Amino acid sequence: MSSFEYRNGKLHVESLPLEDIAREVGTPFFCYSTQAMVNAYNSFSDALSKAGVKGTICYALKANSNQSVIKTLAKAGAGADVVSEGELRRALAAGVDPKKIVFAGVGKKPSEMAAGLKAGILQFNVESLPELEALSQVATQLGVTAPIAFRINPDVDAKTHAKISTGKADNKFGIDIPGVRRFVEQAEALPNIAIESLAVHIGSQLTDASPFKDAFQRLATLYKELKSAGLPLKRIDFGGGLGIQYNDETPPDLSEYAAAVSEVLEGLDAECIFEPGRFLVGNAGVLVTETIYVKEGTNRRFLIIDAAMNDLIRPSLYDAWHDIIPLNQPAANAQLTPCDIVGPICESGDTFAQQRPLPEVKAGDFLAMESAGAYGAVMASNYNTRLNAPEVLVKSDQFAVVRKRIDYDTLIKQDVLPDWLS
Ligand SMILES: Cc1ncc(COP(=O)(O)O)c(C=O)c1O
Numbered sequence: 001m002s003s004f005e006y007r008n009g010k011l012h013v014e015s016l017p018l019e020d021i022a023r024e025v026g027t028p029f030f031c032y033s034t035q036a037m038v039n040a041y042n043s044f045s046d047a048l049s050k051a052g053v054k055g056t057i058c059y060a061l062k063a064n065s066n067q068s069v070i071k072t073l074a075k076a077g078a079g080a081d082v083v084s085e086g087e088l089r090r091a092l093a094a095g096v097d098p099k100k101i102v103f104a105g106v107g108k109k110p111s112e113m114a115a116g117l118k119a120g121i122l123q124f125n126v127e128s129l130p131e132l133e134a135l136s137q138v139a140t141q142l143g144v145t146a147p148i149a150f151r152i153n154p155d156v157d158a159k160t161h162a163k164i165s166t167g168k169a170d171n172k173f174g175i176d177i178p179g180v181r182r183f184v185e186q187a188e189a190l191p192n193i194a195i196e197s198l199a200v201h202i203g204s205q206l207t208d209a210s211p212f213k214d215a216f217q218r219l220a221t222l223y224k225e226l227k228s229a230g231l232p233l234k235r236i237d238f239g240g241g242l243g244i245q246y247n248d249e250t251p252p253d254l255s256e257y258a259a260a261v262s263e264v265l266e267g268l269d270a271e272c273i274f275e276p277g278r279f280l281v282g283n284a285g286v287l288v289t290e291t292i293y294v295k296e297g298t299n300r301r302f303l304i305i306d307a308a309m310n311d312l313i314r315p316s317l318y319d320a321w322h323d324i325i326p327l328n329q330p331a332a333n334a335q336l337t338p339c340d341i342v343g344p345i346c347e348s349g350d351t352f353a354q355q356r357p358l359p360e361v362k363a364g365d366f367l368a369m370e371s372a373g374a375y376g377a378v379m380a381s382n383y384n385t386r387l388n389a390p391e392v393l394v395k396s397d398q399f400a401v402v403r404k405r406i407d408y409d410t411l412i413k414q415d416v417l418p419d420w421l422s
């Protein structure tokens, strides 16, 4: 049974009609399904087991760092991939085992490194020499050893959107393969650093398996070379990036992905880490919105809805597609009219879809924007002084507001007037 489906003419999340939640919580709001997240986690984990791959799945918090989401996945067995002290704190607060936390990112500050070292995390994925020098210094001051992975830039085109592609030599991420040996020498000379692992992450929303295969192969070859040269490597971090279906893409099958991993692991004797984000939560969430007005333009119909680019920026930022469906199931033979679906923000870029064929939608009708569980609420802002869309988690026939909509007073009081203006 799918976690989001029409039943008796109403779109349900698990056992609940979304419309009931909409009337209680108010729109816009994000709604997540526990079942969908746990199913995604289990299918990822099962695919690895079937391919004979043993590893830790470190959920990439950046996709959705709500405490309830992290905790749901942690209870299913996940660790965490974090990119900031904030995310580290979120992971720890949700009860993630520090020994299952990896710390990624090109710009970790010494204070963030110290937080990770004090927590006793599994590894820091290091991306440059200055970063490694800083980590060595912080670890020495604290009298501990920092376990590290070199994040490798394999110079592979992930064939995804340019803004979320991270594995080409021109990208800011990782250490280029030709420079690795020199980097290793420099790293070995630094105190309080334990080189344990190699990591890679070539981009997000990959819908083709070949860049994964290519990158994993390059990483495994390097792993073998460095290990036979005496480096005590014991782990490979395969990153995240597995795409999901938003529209008509066909992302790699999990078994194909797992096979790409198991193939390169032959004879390596390495523990594995995976950092999926979007795959675990993307299709486990929707953004529910109400139609405010239907405006007939000169040559098009605009549906003006109460969600906007500040709630879900993916369409404006990446021209991303999200399916948009009414909460009330349309008749099978309903006539479709092309509509532009836009938010209330004062930018033409505040557009979710252009000329999207939709059945008749009237003011007051609720719509769901699908696949909004990843990179939705986490990328939201208060632009135009709009209140945040709250987040709701459903488990079977129960729901809970897991992040509230803050009120205008609280929002405005975040600003502090200087003495000369008060
Ligand atoms: C280092 C790293 N790991 C994991 C992820 C998670 O990626 P995704 O949500 O595409 O699985 C990202 C984001 O792309 C990342 O930068």
Ligand SMILES: N[C@@H](CCCC[NH3+])C(=O)O
Residues within 6 Å of the ligand: 062, 164, 204, 205, 314, 318, 374, 375
């Ligand atoms: N924010 C991007 C994904 C970025 C991945 C970051 N490593 C998206 O919405 O698709």
